[in-house]
Amino acid sequence: MSREETISLPSLKTTNKSFFLVMVIVPHSKRLIFFLILLATLITLALGQGTQVGFYRTSCPRVETIVQSAVRAAVDSNPTIAPGLLRMFFHDCFVNGCDASILIDGSASEKTAVPNSQLRGFEVIDAAKTQLETSCPGVVSCADILALAARDSVVRTGGVTWSVPLGRRDGLVSQAADTANLPAFNDPVNVQIRKFADKGLNTQDLVALSGGHTIGTAACILFSYRLYNFNGTNGPDPTIDTTFLPTLRNLCPDGGDGSRRVDLDTGSVGRFDNSYYANLRNGRGVLESDAALWNDTTTQRFVQRFLGVRGLLGLTFNVEFGRSMIRMGNVEVKTGTQGEIRRVCTAIN
Numbered sequence: 001m002s003r004e005e006t007i008s009l010p011s012l013k014t015t016n017k018s019f020f021l022v023m024v025i026v027p028h029s030k031r032l033i034f035f036l037i038l039l040a041t042l043i044t045l046a047l048g049q050g051t052q053v054g055f056y057r058t059s060c061p062r063v064e065t066i067v068q069s070a071v072r073a074a075v076d077s078n079p080t081i082a083p084g085l086l087r088m089f090f091h092d093c094f095v096n097g098c099d100a101s102i103l104i105d106g107s108a109s110e111k112t113a114v115p116n117s118q119l120r121g122f123e124v125i126d127a128a129k130t131q132l133e134t135s136c137p138g139v140v141s142c143a144d145i146l147a148l149a150a151r152d153s154v155v156r157t158g159g160v161t162w163s164v165p166l167g168r169r170d171g172l173v174s175q176a177a178d179t180a181n182l183p184a185f186n187d188p189v190n191v192q193i194r195k196f197a198d199k200g201l202n203t204q205d206l207v208a209l210s211g212g213h214t215i216g217t218a219a220c221i222l223f224s225y226r227l228y229n230f231n232g233t234n235g236p237d238p239t240i241d242t243t244f245l246p247t248l249r250n251l252c253p254d255g256g257d258g259s260r261r262v263d264l265d266t267g268s269v270g271r272f273d274n275s276y277y278a279n280l281r282n283g284r285g286v287l288e289s290d291a292a293l294w295n296d297t298t299t300q301r302f303v304q305r306f307l308g309v310r311g312l313l314g315l316t317f318n319v320e321f322g323r324s325m326i327r328m329g330n331v332e333v334k335t336g337t338q339g340e341i342r343r344v345c346t347a348i349n
Contacts, residue, residue: 051165060136083216084120089150097332099171100142113176142345143168159272162322169339207302214276221258241283
Protein backbone atom coordinates (compact mmCIF):
# COMPACT_ATOMS: atom_id res chain seq x y z
CA MET A 1 0.00 0.00 0.00
CA SER A 2 1.39 3.36 -0.91
CA ARG A 3 1.19 5.96 1.79
CA GLU A 4 0.27 9.56 1.07
CA GLU A 5 2.34 12.52 2.15
CA THR A 6 1.94 16.28 2.10
CA ILE A 7 4.43 18.31 0.05
CA SER A 8 4.78 21.97 0.97
CA LEU A 9 6.34 24.32 -1.53
CA PRO A 10 7.68 27.64 -0.23
CA SER A 11 6.40 30.91 -1.63
CA LEU A 12 7.98 32.07 -4.87
CA LYS A 13 8.22 35.83 -5.24
CA THR A 14 9.17 38.19 -8.03
CA THR A 15 8.81 41.93 -8.51
CA ASN A 16 5.32 41.52 -9.90
CA LYS A 17 3.94 38.33 -8.45
CA SER A 18 3.88 36.28 -5.26
CA PHE A 19 2.75 32.74 -4.78
CA PHE A 20 1.15 31.45 -1.62
CA LEU A 21 1.89 28.13 0.03
CA VAL A 22 1.02 25.18 -2.16
CA MET A 23 -0.18 22.02 -0.47
CA VAL A 24 -0.65 18.88 -2.50
CA ILE A 25 -1.42 15.29 -1.70
CA VAL A 26 0.37 12.71 -3.84
CA PRO A 27 1.24 9.03 -3.60
CA HIS A 28 4.70 8.49 -2.06
CA SER A 29 5.95 6.64 -5.14
CA LYS A 30 5.24 9.65 -7.37
CA ARG A 31 6.26 12.37 -4.92
CA LEU A 32 9.57 13.36 -6.53
CA ILE A 33 8.25 13.52 -10.09
CA PHE A 34 5.24 15.56 -9.06
CA PHE A 35 7.38 17.89 -7.00
CA LEU A 36 9.78 18.58 -9.88
CA ILE A 37 6.99 19.22 -12.39
CA LEU A 38 5.10 21.54 -10.07
CA LEU A 39 8.23 23.38 -9.02
CA ALA A 40 9.25 23.91 -12.66
CA THR A 41 5.78 25.22 -13.48
CA LEU A 42 5.78 27.69 -10.60
CA ILE A 43 9.28 28.90 -11.38
CA THR A 44 8.27 29.47 -15.01
CA LEU A 45 5.29 31.54 -13.88
CA ALA A 46 7.36 33.41 -11.31
CA LEU A 47 9.92 34.41 -13.91
CA GLY A 48 7.14 35.73 -16.12
CA GLN A 49 7.77 33.35 -18.99
CA GLY A 50 5.07 33.02 -21.64
CA THR A 51 1.92 34.92 -22.47
CA GLN A 52 -1.60 34.42 -21.17
CA VAL A 53 -5.15 35.32 -22.08
CA GLY A 54 -6.49 38.03 -19.79
CA PHE A 55 -3.05 39.32 -18.81
CA TYR A 56 -4.40 42.88 -18.40
CA ARG A 57 -7.71 41.86 -16.82
CA THR A 58 -7.10 43.98 -13.72
CA SER A 59 -4.28 46.32 -14.78
CA CYS A 60 -5.94 47.60 -17.98
CA PRO A 61 -9.34 45.97 -18.51
CA ARG A 62 -10.29 48.08 -21.55
CA VAL A 63 -7.18 47.24 -23.58
CA GLU A 64 -8.94 45.05 -26.16
CA THR A 65 -11.84 47.47 -26.57
CA ILE A 66 -9.47 50.40 -27.14
CA VAL A 67 -7.36 48.57 -29.73
CA GLN A 68 -10.42 47.18 -31.47
CA SER A 69 -11.93 50.64 -31.74
CA ALA A 70 -8.75 52.09 -33.26
CA VAL A 71 -8.55 49.27 -35.82
CA ARG A 72 -12.24 49.49 -36.72
CA ALA A 73 -12.05 53.23 -37.38
CA ALA A 74 -8.90 52.89 -39.49
CA VAL A 75 -10.04 49.90 -41.57
CA ASP A 76 -13.49 51.38 -42.19
CA SER A 77 -11.78 54.51 -43.48
CA ASN A 78 -9.08 52.69 -45.46
CA PRO A 79 -9.49 48.92 -46.05
CA THR A 80 -5.82 48.52 -47.02
CA ILE A 81 -4.94 49.07 -43.36
CA ALA A 82 -6.18 45.56 -42.46
CA PRO A 83 -3.62 43.58 -44.49
CA GLY A 84 -1.00 46.15 -43.52
CA LEU A 85 -1.43 45.48 -39.80
CA LEU A 86 -1.52 41.73 -40.35
CA ARG A 87 1.73 41.78 -42.37
CA MET A 88 3.30 44.10 -39.80
CA PHE A 89 2.77 41.56 -37.03
CA PHE A 90 4.14 38.76 -39.19
CA HIS A 91 7.24 40.76 -40.12
CA ASP A 92 7.77 41.74 -36.49
CA CYS A 93 7.60 38.19 -35.12
CA PHE A 94 10.05 36.81 -37.68
CA VAL A 95 12.74 39.32 -36.67
CA ASN A 96 13.93 39.05 -33.07
CA GLY A 97 10.54 37.74 -31.97
CA CYS A 98 7.20 39.47 -31.40
CA ASP A 99 8.60 42.52 -29.59
CA ALA A 100 7.37 45.50 -31.64
CA SER A 101 10.89 46.23 -32.89
CA ILE A 102 9.33 46.90 -36.30
CA LEU A 103 7.63 50.01 -34.91
CA ILE A 104 10.81 51.87 -33.93
CA ASP A 105 11.87 54.88 -36.01
CA GLY A 106 15.46 55.38 -37.08
CA SER A 107 17.70 55.66 -40.11
CA ALA A 108 18.60 51.95 -40.00
CA SER A 109 15.69 50.44 -38.05
CA GLU A 110 13.63 47.45 -39.20
CA LYS A 111 10.96 49.81 -40.47
CA THR A 112 13.38 51.13 -43.13
CA ALA A 113 14.30 47.71 -44.56
CA VAL A 114 13.14 46.93 -48.09
CA PRO A 115 10.76 44.09 -47.07
CA ASN A 116 9.00 46.51 -44.72
CA SER A 117 8.92 49.54 -47.01
CA GLN A 118 5.32 48.95 -48.14
CA LEU A 119 3.82 48.19 -44.74
CA ARG A 120 1.03 50.46 -43.56
CA GLY A 121 -0.98 51.03 -40.41
CA PHE A 122 1.73 52.31 -38.07
CA GLU A 123 -0.46 55.26 -37.17
CA VAL A 124 -3.16 52.88 -35.90
CA ILE A 125 -0.77 51.37 -33.36
CA ASP A 126 0.28 54.87 -32.30
CA ALA A 127 -3.34 55.96 -31.88
CA ALA A 128 -4.17 52.94 -29.72
CA LYS A 129 -1.02 53.45 -27.65
CA THR A 130 -1.91 57.10 -27.01
CA GLN A 131 -5.34 56.12 -25.71
CA LEU A 132 -3.93 53.33 -23.57
CA GLU A 133 -1.32 55.61 -22.03
CA THR A 134 -4.19 57.82 -20.92
CA SER A 135 -6.25 54.96 -19.53
CA CYS A 136 -3.46 52.91 -17.96
CA PRO A 137 -0.04 54.55 -18.38
CA GLY A 138 3.03 52.37 -18.58
CA VAL A 139 1.08 49.12 -18.57
CA VAL A 140 0.38 47.82 -22.10
CA SER A 141 3.27 46.98 -24.42
CA CYS A 142 3.38 48.00 -28.06
CA ALA A 143 4.02 44.33 -28.87
CA ASP A 144 0.67 43.37 -27.36
CA ILE A 145 -1.10 46.22 -29.15
CA LEU A 146 0.27 44.93 -32.46
CA ALA A 147 -0.82 41.36 -31.68
CA LEU A 148 -4.34 42.53 -30.91
CA ALA A 149 -4.48 44.82 -33.96
CA ALA A 150 -3.51 41.94 -36.24
CA ARG A 151 -6.35 39.81 -34.84
CA ASP A 152 -8.83 42.66 -35.07
CA SER A 153 -7.86 43.32 -38.70
CA VAL A 154 -8.70 39.73 -39.57
CA VAL A 155 -12.04 39.94 -37.79
CA ARG A 156 -12.88 43.26 -39.45
CA THR A 157 -12.45 41.65 -42.89
CA GLY A 158 -14.69 38.68 -42.10
CA GLY A 159 -12.35 36.28 -40.35
CA VAL A 160 -13.05 34.35 -37.16
CA THR A 161 -11.80 35.78 -33.88
CA TRP A 162 -9.48 34.10 -31.38
CA SER A 163 -8.30 34.86 -27.86
CA VAL A 164 -4.91 36.58 -27.98
CA PRO A 165 -2.49 35.63 -25.18
CA LEU A 166 -0.84 38.80 -23.87
CA GLY A 167 2.02 39.82 -21.64
CA ARG A 168 4.75 40.57 -24.20
CA ARG A 169 7.38 43.18 -23.49
CA ASP A 170 8.87 45.57 -26.05
CA GLY A 171 12.31 44.94 -27.52
CA LEU A 172 15.30 47.24 -27.24
CA VAL A 173 16.91 46.54 -30.62
CA SER A 174 15.71 47.36 -34.16
CA GLN A 175 18.10 46.94 -37.07
CA ALA A 176 17.30 46.78 -40.76
CA ALA A 177 20.01 44.18 -41.25
CA ASP A 178 18.09 41.72 -39.08
CA THR A 179 15.31 41.47 -41.68
CA ALA A 180 17.54 39.59 -44.13
CA ASN A 181 16.01 36.22 -43.25
CA LEU A 182 12.35 37.21 -43.51
CA PRO A 183 10.33 34.83 -45.71
CA ALA A 184 10.57 36.24 -49.24
CA PHE A 185 8.24 36.47 -52.23
CA ASN A 186 10.39 34.06 -54.27
CA ASP A 187 11.36 31.49 -51.64
CA PRO A 188 10.95 27.87 -52.72
CA VAL A 189 9.00 25.62 -50.38
CA ASN A 190 12.03 24.03 -48.74
CA VAL A 191 13.37 27.46 -47.79
CA GLN A 192 9.96 28.56 -46.50
CA ILE A 193 9.71 25.43 -44.36
CA ARG A 194 13.21 26.01 -42.95
CA LYS A 195 12.51 29.63 -42.09
CA PHE A 196 9.31 28.67 -40.28
CA ALA A 197 10.97 25.76 -38.51
CA ASP A 198 13.69 28.13 -37.29
CA LYS A 199 10.90 29.94 -35.42
CA GLY A 200 9.35 26.77 -34.03
CA LEU A 201 6.54 26.70 -36.60
CA ASN A 202 5.59 23.68 -38.68
CA THR A 203 4.47 23.15 -42.26
CA GLN A 204 0.79 23.50 -41.43
CA ASP A 205 1.56 26.85 -39.77
CA LEU A 206 3.35 27.91 -42.94
CA VAL A 207 0.39 27.12 -45.18
CA ALA A 208 -2.15 28.54 -42.75
CA LEU A 209 -0.30 31.82 -42.19
CA SER A 210 0.35 32.21 -45.92
CA GLY A 211 -3.44 32.27 -46.13
CA GLY A 212 -3.21 35.79 -44.72
CA HIS A 213 -2.67 36.72 -48.36
CA THR A 214 -6.40 36.31 -48.81
CA ILE A 215 -6.43 40.05 -48.08
CA GLY A 216 -4.04 42.61 -49.51
CA THR A 217 -2.03 43.30 -52.61
CA ALA A 218 1.50 42.99 -53.99
CA ALA A 219 3.52 45.35 -56.16
CA CYS A 220 4.16 44.29 -59.75
CA ILE A 221 7.90 44.39 -59.14
CA LEU A 222 7.58 41.39 -56.83
CA PHE A 223 6.18 38.99 -59.43
CA SER A 224 6.32 40.47 -62.96
CA TYR A 225 9.45 38.39 -63.67
CA ARG A 226 7.12 35.39 -63.67
CA LEU A 227 5.15 36.85 -66.56
CA TYR A 228 7.81 37.49 -69.19
CA ASN A 229 11.20 35.93 -68.55
CA PHE A 230 10.87 33.33 -65.88
CA ASN A 231 14.22 31.77 -65.02
CA GLY A 232 15.73 33.15 -68.22
CA THR A 233 13.32 31.26 -70.49
CA ASN A 234 11.94 34.37 -72.26
CA GLY A 235 8.54 33.04 -71.36
CA PRO A 236 6.16 32.96 -68.41
CA ASP A 237 6.20 30.67 -65.39
CA PRO A 238 4.49 27.55 -66.79
CA THR A 239 2.56 27.01 -63.55
CA ILE A 240 0.50 30.17 -64.12
CA ASP A 241 -2.97 29.45 -65.49
CA THR A 242 -2.90 30.40 -69.17
CA THR A 243 -6.26 32.18 -68.91
CA PHE A 244 -4.99 34.22 -65.95
CA LEU A 245 -1.71 35.23 -67.56
CA PRO A 246 -3.19 37.94 -69.84
CA THR A 247 -4.88 39.53 -66.82
CA LEU A 248 -1.60 39.76 -64.92
CA ARG A 249 0.26 41.04 -67.99
CA ASN A 250 -2.37 43.71 -68.50
CA LEU A 251 -1.99 44.82 -64.89
CA CYS A 252 1.81 44.64 -64.99
CA PRO A 253 3.03 45.30 -68.54
CA ASP A 254 6.63 44.48 -69.33
CA GLY A 255 8.71 47.50 -68.31
CA GLY A 256 5.67 49.15 -66.70
CA ASP A 257 5.14 50.70 -63.30
CA GLY A 258 6.61 48.27 -60.80
CA SER A 259 4.84 49.93 -57.88
CA ARG A 260 1.36 49.17 -59.18
CA ARG A 261 -0.57 47.00 -56.75
CA VAL A 262 -2.34 43.75 -57.70
CA ASP A 263 -4.77 41.70 -55.60
CA LEU A 264 -3.14 38.63 -54.04
CA ASP A 265 -6.46 36.78 -53.86
CA THR A 266 -8.21 37.45 -57.15
CA GLY A 267 -11.94 37.94 -56.72
CA SER A 268 -11.85 38.08 -52.91
CA VAL A 269 -9.21 40.61 -51.91
CA GLY A 270 -11.29 42.27 -49.20
CA ARG A 271 -12.70 39.12 -47.58
CA PHE A 272 -10.85 36.90 -45.15
CA ASP A 273 -11.75 33.45 -46.49
CA ASN A 274 -10.21 30.34 -48.01
CA SER A 275 -10.56 31.40 -51.65
CA TYR A 276 -6.81 32.11 -51.63
CA TYR A 277 -6.25 28.35 -51.64
CA ALA A 278 -8.66 27.83 -54.52
CA ASN A 279 -6.63 30.34 -56.51
CA LEU A 280 -3.43 28.42 -55.72
CA ARG A 281 -5.05 25.19 -56.93
CA ASN A 282 -6.20 26.91 -60.12
CA GLY A 283 -2.77 28.30 -61.02
CA ARG A 284 -3.73 31.81 -59.92
CA GLY A 285 -1.23 32.37 -57.17
CA VAL A 286 0.38 35.77 -57.74
CA LEU A 287 3.61 35.50 -55.77
CA GLU A 288 6.02 32.69 -56.61
CA SER A 289 6.22 31.70 -52.93
CA ASP A 290 2.42 31.36 -52.82
CA ALA A 291 2.16 29.39 -56.07
CA ALA A 292 4.85 27.03 -54.81
CA LEU A 293 2.59 25.87 -51.99
CA TRP A 294 0.39 24.09 -54.53
CA ASN A 295 3.21 22.90 -56.75
CA ASP A 296 5.04 21.05 -53.97
CA THR A 297 3.45 17.91 -52.53
CA THR A 298 4.73 18.70 -49.03
CA THR A 299 2.52 21.76 -48.78
CA GLN A 300 -0.14 20.88 -51.35
CA ARG A 301 -1.83 18.45 -48.96
CA PHE A 302 -2.45 21.27 -46.49
CA VAL A 303 -3.82 23.50 -49.25
CA GLN A 304 -6.19 20.69 -50.17
CA ARG A 305 -7.27 20.23 -46.57
CA PHE A 306 -7.97 23.94 -46.14
CA LEU A 307 -10.16 23.63 -49.23
CA GLY A 308 -11.94 20.61 -47.77
CA VAL A 309 -11.29 18.54 -50.90
CA ARG A 310 -13.46 15.41 -51.03
CA GLY A 311 -11.81 12.34 -49.58
CA LEU A 312 -9.35 14.28 -47.42
CA LEU A 313 -9.58 15.25 -43.79
CA GLY A 314 -10.64 18.88 -43.96
CA LEU A 315 -9.22 21.71 -41.88
CA THR A 316 -11.20 24.85 -41.17
CA PHE A 317 -8.96 27.63 -42.42
CA ASN A 318 -10.26 30.40 -40.21
CA VAL A 319 -9.89 28.29 -37.07
CA GLU A 320 -6.44 26.98 -37.94
CA PHE A 321 -5.27 30.45 -38.94
CA GLY A 322 -6.08 31.71 -35.45
CA ARG A 323 -4.23 28.81 -33.86
CA SER A 324 -1.17 29.42 -36.01
CA MET A 325 -1.31 33.13 -35.21
CA ILE A 326 -1.21 32.26 -31.51
CA ARG A 327 1.83 30.04 -32.07
CA MET A 328 3.57 32.69 -34.15
CA GLY A 329 2.65 35.32 -31.58
CA ASN A 330 4.71 33.43 -29.02
CA VAL A 331 7.88 33.34 -31.10
CA GLU A 332 10.82 34.52 -28.99
CA VAL A 333 8.59 36.73 -26.85
CA LYS A 334 10.05 38.88 -24.12
CA THR A 335 8.16 38.70 -20.83
CA GLY A 336 8.64 39.35 -17.14
CA THR A 337 11.56 41.72 -16.67
CA GLN A 338 12.87 41.39 -20.22
CA GLY A 339 12.69 44.39 -22.53
CA GLU A 340 10.47 47.27 -21.45
CA ILE A 341 7.03 48.86 -21.81
CA ARG A 342 7.60 51.75 -24.23
CA ARG A 343 5.99 55.09 -23.52
CA VAL A 344 5.66 55.61 -27.29
CA CYS A 345 5.87 52.81 -29.81
CA THR A 346 8.28 54.55 -32.16
CA ALA A 347 11.17 54.91 -29.72
CA ILE A 348 12.92 53.07 -26.92
CA ASN A 349 12.41 54.72 -23.53
